[in-house]
Amino acid sequence: MIRVVLPAHLKNLAHVTGEVRLEVTGPAAGPVTQRLVLDTLEAQHPMLLGTIRDRHSGKRRAFVRFYACEEDLSNESPDAPLPERVVAGEEPFIILGAMAGG
16 A cells, blocks of 8 residues: 655645555556556546646656655656555655745
């Protein structure tokens, strides 16, 4: 069970409160990756399509960041395995909306 923390505006859009819990299994029991978690999240909450990643390229939106186990995973490959503590459900996969401006 993967625990996903969404920013408030995406929780409202997805009509969820608290953490989102996802049953995620990799293809042929392969590693659990950012791509797999986001694919599962968007499949269960289709209203989130295009809000976290570009619909066509699949790239992370510029002002969206990913964190887990006190690490910024935003620039990691979407196919890199997530930390074991996230896969075990001990730590959440956190999606944050970044802010810019002056």
